[in-house]
Structures are given as C-alpha cells and as structure tokens.
Amino acid sequence: MSSENPTADHPASPGDDHGKHPRKLIFAPGDIQVSTPNDQTTPPHKPDTATPANVSRLVAEALRSETSTPNSVTEDQIVSHPARAHQFVTNPPLTVSQMHPTNPLHQFHTWFRDPRLSASSAPETCTLATASLPSGRVSARVVYLKELDERGWVVYSNWGSRQGKGAQVFGTQAGGDSVLGAMPEPGAEDDEMPQGNKWAALTFSWGTTERQVRIEGLIEPLSREESELYWRTRERGSQIGGWASWQSKVLWSAEPDSLIERRRKSLAQDVFPQAIPGDVDETDIDDGRALLEKRVREMEERFANTEQIPLPPFWGGVRLVPESVEFWQGRRSRLHDRFRYVRVHDPQSDSYKWRIERLSP
Numbered sequence: 086m087s088s089e090n091p092t093a094d095h096p097a098s099p100g101d102d103h104g105k106h107p108r109k110l111i112f113a114p115g116d117i118q119v120s121t122p123n124d125q126t127t128p129p130h131k132p133d134t135a136t137p138a139n140v141s142r143l144v145a146e147a148l149r150s151e152t153s154t155p156n157s158v159t160e161d162q163i164v165s166h167p168a169r170a171h172q173f174v175t176n177p178p179l180t181v182s183q184m185h186p187t188n189p190l191h192q193f194h195t196w197f198r199d200p201r202l203s204a205s206s207a208p209e210t211c212t213l214a215t216a217s218l219p220s221g222r223v224s225a226r227v228v229y230l231k232e233l234d235e236r237g238w239v240v241y242s243n244w245g246s247r248q249g250k251g252a253q254v255f256g257t258q259a260g261g262d263s264v265l266g267a268m269p270e271p272g273a274e275d276d277e278m279p280q281g282n283k284w285a286a287l288t289f290s291w292g293t294t295e296r297q298v299r300i301e302g303l304i305e306p307l308s309r310e311e312s313e314l315y316w317r318t319r320e321r322g323s324q325i326g327g328w329a330s331w332q333s334k335v336l337w338s339a340e341p342d343s344l345i346e347r348r349r350k351s352l353a354q355d356v357f358p359q360a361i362p363g364d365v366d367e368t369d370i371d372d373g374r375a376l377l378e379k380r381v382r383e384m385e386e387r388f389a390n391t392e393q394i395p396l397p398p399f400w401g402g403v404r405l406v407p408e409s410v411e412f413w414q415g416r417r418s419r420l421h422d423r424f425r426y427v428r429v430h431d432p433q434s435d436s437y438k439w440r441i442e443r444l445s446p
Contacts, residue, residue: 173415175295179422181441189410189426189439193298194233196412201294213240213405214286215253215304224250230289231315237406238287238300239307241315243332244268245399251332254304254403256281268306268401287405295415302407312401317393324394328387329380337373411444421446 185192202208214225232239244251287300388394411425423444
C-alpha cells in the first residue's frame with residue numbers, strides 16, 4: 086500500500102501479510118487507555134493548513150482512520166490489561182434447587198419478573214433466528230415478546246415477504262409470488278401449506294441480571310382471531326405501517342464504489358469547507374425512503390374513512406413451542422451456570438415432560 090494513496094485497494098498476494106491478517110475494525114472491548122512514554126512530551130496537535138494540496142491526503146487519512154489497526158505494542162498492552170473484558174460478578178451460584186422442577190415456562194416467568202429488570206430496559210426484547218431451506222442459511226432479527234402462555238412464546242410481525250422470515254418459516258407459494266398472501270391457520274395440514282422450515286430459536290439477553298434464556302422449538306401460527314386481538318391494541322400509525330411495508334423487499338441499492346466519491350466530498354466538506362468548489366452538489370440522493378413514504382400515504386388514503394383498520398392477511402402472531410429451553414447465568418472466569426430443559430415424551434401418559442440438564446460452560 087503506497088503512502089501517496091493509503092486507501093487504494095490491492096489484491097492480497099500469498100506473501101502479503103495484510104492478506105493473512107484482516108484489518109481490525111474493533112479491537113478489545115472496553116475503554117482502555119494505554120499510556121505511552123511520550124504522553125507528557127508530545128506537543129499539542131496543530132491542524133493542517135486548509136490548502137488544496139492537503140485536502141486529498143487528509144480526506145484519505147480520515148477514511149483510513151475508520152479501519153485502523155493497533156500496532157503490536159498497543160495490542161499487547163490491551164490484551165494483558167486485567168479489565169479488557171467484562172467479568173460476571175452479580176449473581177451467586179445457580180443450582181438446580183433454584184430451578185423450577187417441572188416447567189421451563191414457569192422458570193422463565195420467574196426470571197422475567199426479576200425486580201432488577203426495569204420496564205425501561207425493555208426485558209421483552211429478544212432475538213428470533215430462522216433458517217432457509219434447503220440452503221440452511223440463518224438470519225436473525227430483534228423482536229418483542231408479547232405473550233407467554235402455557236404452550237410457548239408469542240411474537241407478532243409481518244410474515245408476507247418472500248425475502249424475509251415469512252418465506253423461511255412458511256415457504257412461498259408455488260407461483261413465486263412476492264408475498265405469502267394469507268398466513269396459514271393453526272393445524273393446517275402440511276400438504277395444504279407451502280414448504281418452509283418451522284424450526285426457530287429465540288434468545289433473551291439481560292445485562293442487568295447477567296442472564297440469558299435460549300429457546301429452540303417449532304413455530305406455529307396463531308389463529309386470525311388471536312392476532313386480531315393484539316392488532317387492535319396497536320396505534321393507528323403502526324397499523325398503517327403494517328399495511329404499507331413490503332417487509333425486507335429491496336427499495337433501493339447502490340452498486341459497489343458508486344458512493345465513494347460522494348463520501349470523500351462529504352468528509353472534505355466537514356474538514357475544509359473552503360476547499361470544496363461552490364458548484365459541488367451536496368444534495369442528498371433518493372435512497373428509497375420516498376417510495377416507502379409514498380406507500381404510507383396510499384394506505385392513509387385507503388383507510389381514511391375506516392375507523393378500525395383491518396388486520397392484513399400477511400400479518401399476525403406466531404408461537405414458538407419449545408423443544409429445549411436453556412437458562413444461562415454468568416459467573417466469574419467464564420465458568421457460567423447453564424441449565425437446560427429438554428422435552429421428552431412420556432409413553433405412559435401419552436404426553437411430555439421435561440428433563441433438566443446442567444451444561445458445561
């Protein structure tokens with residue numbers, strides 16, 4: 086990489102050290118100040134003069150600073166620093182006597198109601214992971230838990246996009262439509278439904294209590310009546326948004342490198358406004374937001390005279406019925422406590438019970 090153009094891209098050769106060691110974007114968690122012998126003698130930095138000759142170099146340095154790599158001395162000091170990573174010290178040991186003896190949903194309810202989890206921390210926030218078939222490609226997104234019942238965890242969302250989780254879970258119609266149409270009803274036979282992957286995972290992470298809950302199981306749709314009960318609690322703007330959004334559909338895209346020159350101009354404008362010619366157009370471009378807002382206006386007009394906006398056929402609730410539920414509690418030295426409930430079939434009662442296991446951290 087030449088000093089004249091530090092941002093130039095060079096293909097990594099077999100002997101190129103940069104090719105073997107990718108440039109670090111984030112290094113060592115925590116705000117750790119590493120002192121150097123010259124800290125007290127280093128003179129204060131004087132900004133460069135705003136001359137045209139300096140503009141390209143300084144803009145290039147600004148771009149490069151976003152992908153800088155610490156030198157080996159700094160790296161060694163940070164790695165050896167005792168506070169380089171969080172240590173879990175909040176909780177006493179977690180033992181099986183503290184776990185509910187028969188039901189992980191009751192145990193979840195106990196942890197969820199911990200008074201240390203304030204409402205402002207949004208403890209209902211969780212990550213839902215699904216996977217596509219046949220590729221097995223996994224995707225995850227943050228959602229809100231809305232209900233916990235005796236069967237499982239319930240979340241609500243848009244399930245209509247062929248590009249999103251709806252296609253992963255419920256499949257796509259044979260005609261290849263961009264939307265699923267109506268959500269399937271509970272208990273629908275497999276041959277009546279598009280092919281999809283019902284396996285999913287839900288993860289809750291609560292930093293205040295240093296705990297996690299990991300649920301794996303099968304997704305089942307709620308009835309339309311159940312979804313409508315929740316839909317009516319949403320504010321009107323959110324209902325309009327539910328109709329307007331083609332969730333996960335691409336609204337706009339930019340080809341590789343097409344925005345680089347614009348980015349350089351913006352950086353130079355911030356550092357040296359007088360060095361940018363007056364005729365440079367810095368007006369923001371349409372990046373697809375206008376199309377979404379147009380859809381919102383169309384839905385507002387469509388339902389202008391409708392007091393109760395109806396539930397979209399592609400929108401509703403699903404329940405994650407657990408096959409396993411893990412309760413994780415942080416401990417010092419990464420020797421965490423982990424208990425997992427696993428669903429097992431009971432042939433005598435033709436029902437299921439829960440086996441409890443302690444897992445190695």
